[in-house]
Amino acid sequence: MKKVFSIALGILTAIGGFVDIGDLVTNGLVGARFGLSLVWVVVVGIVGICVFAEMSGRVAAVSGRATFDLVRERLGPRVGLLNLVASMAVTLLTFTAEIGGVALALQLATSVNPYLWIPIVGAAVWIVLWRVKFSVLENAFGLVGLALIVFAVALWQLGPDWADLWRQVSRPFVPHDESHTTYFYYAVALFGAAMTPYEVFFFSSGGVEERWTDKDLGTMRANVFIGFPLGGVLSVAIAGVAAVVYLPEGVDVDSLGQIGMPVGQALGVIGIALVLLGFFAATFGAACETGLSVGYSIAQYLGWQWGKYVTPLKAARFHSVVLLSSVVAVGVLLTTVDPIMLTEYSVVFSAVALPLTYFPILVVANDRTYMGRNVNGRLANALGTAYLVVVMVAALAAIPLMIVTRAGQ
Amino acid sequence: MTGPRGSSEHDVVLRLLDHQIVGPSGMLLGNVDDLELVGDEGGWFVTGLMVGPAALSQRLPGLLGHWVYAVWHRLHPAEDPAPVVIPIDHVTAIGSAVHVDLAAAQALSNTFGVEIWLRRHVISRLPGAIGDADDPRSETADRARRVGSRPESLPLPARAPLDGARGVSTVVGRTVVAPDGTRAGRVSEVRCLGARSNGRQERLRARWILYTPHLTGAKLGYSVDREQGPALVRRIVRTWQRHDRIVDAELVEGLNELEGDLTVRPEARPRHPHDS
Secondary structure (H helix, E strand, O other): OHHHHHHHHHHHHHHOOOOOOOOHHHHHHHHHHHHOOOOOOOHHHHHHHHHHHHHHHHHHHHHOOOOHHHHHHHHHHHHHHHHHHHHHHHHHHHHHHHHHHHHHHHHHHOOOOOOHHHHHHHHHHHHHHHOHHHHHHHHHHHHHHHHHHHHHHHHHHHOHHHHHHHHHHHOOOOOOOOOOHHHHHHHHHHHHHOOOHHHHHHHHHHHHHHHHHHHHHHHHHHHHHHHHHHOOOOOHHHEEEEEEEEOOOOOOOOOHHHHHHHOOOOOOHHHHHHHHHHHHHHHHHHHHHHHHHHHHHHHHHHHHOOOOOHEEEEEEHHHHHHHHHHHHHHHHHHOOOOHHHHHHHHHHHHHHHHHHHHHHHHHHHHHHHHHHHOOHHHHHHHHHHHHHHHHHHHHHHHHHHHHOOOOOO | OHHHHHOOEEEHHOOOOOOEEEEOOOOOOEEOOOOEEEEOEEEEEEEEEEHHHHHHOOOOHHHHHHHHHHHHHHHHHOOOOOOEEEHHHEEEOOOEEEOOOOOHHHHHHHHOOHHHHHHHHHHHHOOOOOOOOOOOHHHHHHHHHHHHHHOOOOOOOOOOOOOOOHHHHOOOOOOEEEOOOOOEEEEEEEEEEEEOOOOEEEEEEEEEEEEEEOOOOOHHHHOOOOOOHHHHHHEEEEHOOOOOOOEEEHEEEEEOOOOEEEEEEEOOEEEOHHHH
């Protein structure tokens, strides 16, 4: 019974924790401009994150090594450092965007200027990372993030033409007022949002924090293979709501408020309240995950003691990095940079950094001296290899597409 | 390819270098930033793990390496600081991590100057850092004070590198020249033999040298395990590494020099690592 409960909790947490500011913004924006014609990318991205999260979780459970340990070990200090710098730039950018997202959600709820919220949110995130137990941190925000299910309910209530939506999903086309390059630019952005590298840093390090062993592989797989796809359904629901309300009007979405508005239209005040709660929990939870990921990765590259499973005094360098990155993120946001724009950039740069992270995981998941009988099977290897190709194409295409489309203008 | 007295093979670049060091209770104690290599009449031996910025800086590119070294040298309290070496007989197991015994773990955690400084001056001053049951503050402060007035010698069993010792990284990447004078590649791996006796790891004797025309991807492990998947990556890496060769370390000249090319003796019969 306890086992069932813990698996159910893990799955619910994975669903609620799947969506972050990148998914919220990119899906809302894409839904309004391209309808559901890019849902195939979300599906490709979710299968991809499932494949690699399972691999990294399995390596962490069996060998006790988290992802950045493997990066340094297999790529050496030089390429590993290049990888660290690139991944940390993206993760720090995402961290900043998440804190900005929390501030925007609080602004929507309170009408208080977000620049007043930013330092408070930064401090609150840091306090949670400093004091709150890992399991509480992971579960609480994931569970509250489930409030985003209102997007699915709202889509139902809006009573769309389901046949038309299905046509958009099953026969993707580029809307006549959009160019092919912007279409593929947003495809890369959605892919980057679904497969952000910090997710595997956090997932594998979290496995070590919770002291997974090979006995926990079943629970881990249930989280990944049930929780992540259901979380992806929330992403699609966000795009669907935007598609139904904004696409026919030709409205461009560029704020968090616009993304949540249609839910209010469908469900009234209670809908708005749940959307705001969901926004808050999703971005705050993701801020915690990205903040920890910065510390995890740097500490793992250098071999420092890390993690919340030891007392802070035993991981002084790790906690100093987390503290410093919170300060940096708040500082960046206070320059009045637009958090939504930061988010758009962070998902595209995520796509660039993907191969650096996923290649070493794929190699080590095949190393029989570490993994014993838990090495990759045929399916994991076939999918892993296929995704390596996809990820490399996305990484190479990201920057040229960004330049050609002037970041999707 | 097994050696005498049940000694086992260790591909030290793949299996030791850059791996996490773990203490008996699971504490994380840095990475293996380099390996101490000592030569005597019997050949070359890996005698210790080198840990810390001084060792790592030698493996970082150009200016960055110099900077890391300079910053470490400047911030170190000792007059003439030496890189930290943990003798290899304190290694208790070699797996995905390198496990060391309690004495080595305690010594290592006392060499982490930045950790101790941050613990003392930043982290312990934050609200909530005190009162952790298993980490009495007095011990921390005491340890920090000791480091503040750190004597020149490192806490035992950590020690400075032996006379004439060098990092294994000074061998990795060296150009290898075939007997006919053509460039054959660069050193990618040193395959060593070492036994364990009474639970202690004996020093590892460098038995074979592997070299490759392309160092990129040399640490992925495909030159050791010919079956390692996935198939597509294996095929690409194998093609990439098809000119890799392994040769008896005794038949390579130039290891005594710190720099310069290594020459393979004419009687050596280099072969591909997979053709055993």
